Amino acid sequence: MNATVLIVDDEPAQRRLLESHLGKMGYRVLVASDGEEAIHLLQSEKGREVTALVLDLIMPGLDGMGTLGRMKELGLQRPTIVQTAKAGIDTVVSAMRAGATDFCVKPVSFERLKISLANAIKLDAMEHAVRKVERSKAGTFSLSDMIANSPAMEQALSLGKRAAASTIPVLIEGESGTGKEVLARAIHGAGDRSGKPLVTVNCGALPETLAESILFGHEKGAFTGATSSHVGKFKEADGGTLFLDEVGELSPELQVKLLRAIQEGEIDPVGGRSTVKTDFRLISATNRDMIDLVTQGGFREDLFYRINVFPIRLPALRRRKEDIAALVSHFIASLCLEQGRRNITGIRSDALNMLAAYDWPGNIRQLENAIFRAIVLCDGDELTIGDFPQIAQATATAIPEIAERRSGERIDVGQAPPLEAQQPLGTLHMLAQSGKPRSLAQIEEDAVRFAISHHKGRMTAVARSLGIGRSTLYRKLKEYDIDAEDAAVADSALVSDS
Ligand SMILES: Nc1ncnc2c1ncn2[C@@H]1O[C@H](COP(=O)(O)OP(=O)(O)OP(=O)(O)O)[C@@H](O)[C@H]1O
Ligand SMILES: [Mg+2]
Incomplete structure (x- = not known):
């Protein structure tokens, strides 16, 4: 394990203590003594390696909450564990809403911190390399930005367009990384609620004890530590769209409450005396087999029919290999621009063939990650097989990989090359110049x-x-x-x- 953790704390003694413990846990450690310094560091070249943060909430100057806010504004989000002196529920709720992943109450138990960090990093691992890119694009994705050369994707997008024209509840199904979130954003953006908020709830990452308060809000004094009232996600989405990501992970208790919110259009804030009306358009997403989940009793059937009014299935990338070349060109163009690598102009055909032959279990997100890494590795002006070491290794065991490097044919960004996805990679010369088979x-x-x-x-x-x-x-x-x-x-x- 060689993830890098950034400690942000104004007390030197506390910094040293954390530094030594995190070091023992096997992390590489960077330190900052306040929010400004942390932001500065995250923006620098060095900041790229930061996998996660341990952030003190109370600091002079830019404090913990302020730092979380700036990170969000600047697209610098990382899994962040906040340390708080008092276990006030309000502080914790606000920090989580501002983007914190988890919290530890001071004095920090290092065992707790260890687990919390490991979980946060694990959750985040796949997205790590492209986080910045993704965030900056997140708000701007429209249906026409989505790449869809394959009939399967074209169909999914045309369903998306139809769904956008109404407020029908949509359920987007697809494997991890197939583009469920971007499709949800695009549907919201194409509908007449586009000027209103799109509020995302990651149902798989709701901390159990706070879930209800986060979703439905709470009144002042609802429980120990609730020193002010708080508007929940369902009310925040009023007039706009509520996006329930990983909806299959909702607990049975929350499923009941969600059903009521959808059926009646009202919610009960924790400790509230009266119900609150809310009008949201619902889009849900899942990478689970929902029918299976319902059959096994993990998801309420009545709720399933409520959220699954208009299902859209996003096909896995291996089932739409026609999209790979266009996606590759798109990612090279956008990532090169972002990374200031304008000298990279394309990808060699053998490398593209290799990418097309691979199965992409992590789908588009994995492809985007691979291109990102390749751009960082690339020395020349086009990406080559050598810039995709992991994919090369994975395909090498599956396919006798004697690629046609000689041809060196290059493909320009922006012009999707024709591609026969199933074609084997190159040929081995069987005949000598004499015309006889080689030994x-x-x-x-x-x-x-x-x-x-x-x-x-x-x-x-x-x-x-x-x-x-x-x-x-x-x-x-x-x-x-x-x-x-x-x-x-x-x-x-x-x-x-x-
Ligand atoms: N059709 C597309 N065209 C271009 N980029 C896409 C397309 N679909 C997805 N992407 C990109 O692929 C990445 C993964 O997409 P997204 O986060 O929407 O997937 P997801 O299905 O929600 O994944 P997960 O299940 O892991 O949450 C994002 O960076 C997104 O910008
Ligand atoms: Mg997602």
């Missing part, structure tokens, strides 16, 4: 040279790709008189000899 040894030598160049000389990876042990690999180097260092830097164009 097994010659073909094997090519494969070894290619793998060394592909893995930039990392022999363990080479051996793994080729499915042989390291000692066998070294024997073959000797046998074919291959100099590993030369082969590593050689263009992996396969030499057709004899």
